[in-house]
Amino acid sequence: MSRTPAPSSPTAAAPLVLRRARRAADRALCDIHLAEGRVTAVTPAAEPAAHPRADDAIDCAGRVVLPGFVEPHLHLDKAHLDAVRPNPDGTLAGAISVTAALKAGFTAEDVRARASRVLEDAVLNGTTLVRAHPDVDPVVGLLGVEVLAELRERYAAVVDLQVVAFPQEGVLRTPGTEALLRAALGKGADVVGGCTYQEETVADCRAQIRLVLDLAEEYGVPADLHADFGDDTEDPRYALAGYVAEETARRGLGGRVTLGHMTSPAALPRAERLRLAEALAAAGVAVVSLPATDLHLGGRGDEERPVRRGVARVRELWEAGVVTACSSNNIRNAFTPYGSADPLDTALLLAQTGHLSGADDLARVLRMVTDDAARVVGRADEYGVQAGARADLLVLDTTVPEDIVLDRPERAYVLKGGRVVARSTRTRTRTLLVP
Ligand SMILES: [Zn+2]
Structure with missing residues (x-):
């Protein structure tokens, strides 16, 4: 685990899109648009081919996004x-x-x-x-x-x-x-x-x-x-x-x-x-x-x-x-x-x-x-994953919102004011040996 908290900065975060995100209450995937520290829009997820990897986007690939x-x-x-x-x-x-x-x-x-x-x-x-x-x-x-x-x-x-x-x-x-x-x-x-x-x-x-x-x-x-x-x-x-x-x-x-x-x-x-x-x-x-x-x-x-x-x-x-x-x-x-x-x-x-x-x-x-x-x-008033809310969000390493409390999945990305402030990955190898 590395500890490198971003220093306090007055500059606004650059625009960012969380693509193919899953909000806890929705079935359909969405794109969550962030700018100037806020969620500016939540739109239906664009087709994968429409968003090649870019610096201004994170591909959530169906993972759950919650407010921080x-x-x-x-x-x-x-x-x-x-x-x-x-x-x-x-x-x-x-x-x-x-x-x-x-x-x-x-x-x-x-x-x-x-x-x-x-x-x-x-x-x-x-x-x-x-x-x-x-x-x-x-x-x-x-x-x-x-x-x-x-x-x-x-x-x-x-x-x-x-x-x-x-x-x-x-x-x-x-x-x-x-x-x-x-x-x-x-x-x-x-x-x-x-x-x-x-x-x-x-x-x-x-x-x-x-x-x-x-x-x-x-x-x-x-x-x-x-x-x-x-x-x-x-x-x-x-x-x-x-x-x-x-x-x-x-x-x-x-x-x-x-x-x-x-x-x-x-x-x-x-x-x-x-x-x-x-x-x-x-x-x-x-x-x-x-x-x-x-x-x-x-x-x-x-x-x-x-x-x-x-x-x-x-x-x-x-x-x-x-x-x-x-x-x-x-x-x-x-x-x-x-x-x-x-x-x-x-x-x-x-x-x-x-x-x-x-x-x-x-x-x-x-x-x-x-x-x-x-x-x-x-x-x-400013909390949530909807237009107008503060862009204080997290991407969880799960696609199943119902199991978040049970699985306590990895916090893949943590965003504060629309800027990524923490990332977490875990690699685990499990092998079931059934004779
Ligand atoms: Zn106390």
């Missing part, structure tokens, strides 16, 4: 720490405490190197937009936000980066954090984060939610909160999604509030779960499932009972009309000692653990890393 993947929830600043110090007990509390200790030693160089490694992997895997959640607290200050703002510029030609100011250590219980959140937003953080369970009392958790939504209104940015990340709702700090829905509806912030994790509602009685899902849908609150982390950290206390799955009940959210996405969350650290920043790995894991199968379910799961993830991060 979106990772709506990725902690770039904390990636690749597992080799430094792993989680002592596998729990969420253990992950937070070991990472808090490591954060004290973060340097800009260290964060830049680990974050860049993940961003480059993400692009090679077909991702063209990442919403990153760097920690903001008195220990690490604005280091993560500042480094990611720098990477947002450095990698602008290959991937869009949204920076969330994320108070991992809580806000009320960690004095100084509110001022740091304001400073981060003042310096250009794109989104205000929250960690709704990270306060001493339920009243303080609710106060944090109100404060985060106040900041969202004051600075005119979306809010993206970690919420209800437990095995169940026995501790009421892990049962606050309904309150977020109420506050979102009351303030008219629908479409601009997202909750990550949302595992504990899975343990509620069905009628309560459905009421909650309907409240989230009515309020316009989106949910991002983070199955690799949720499965790894969840159920750690289940010594005398079957280990709980710890994943959001995605089908019920779909049926209620909640906008849903899934994402990696962490890459190889105390929260998630796995991962390669590949949205298709996350999609398959979610399908396998969420009782999701068959053509309709798998198409919907694929949307959770494409169209629906774009809605979560507020970019649906």
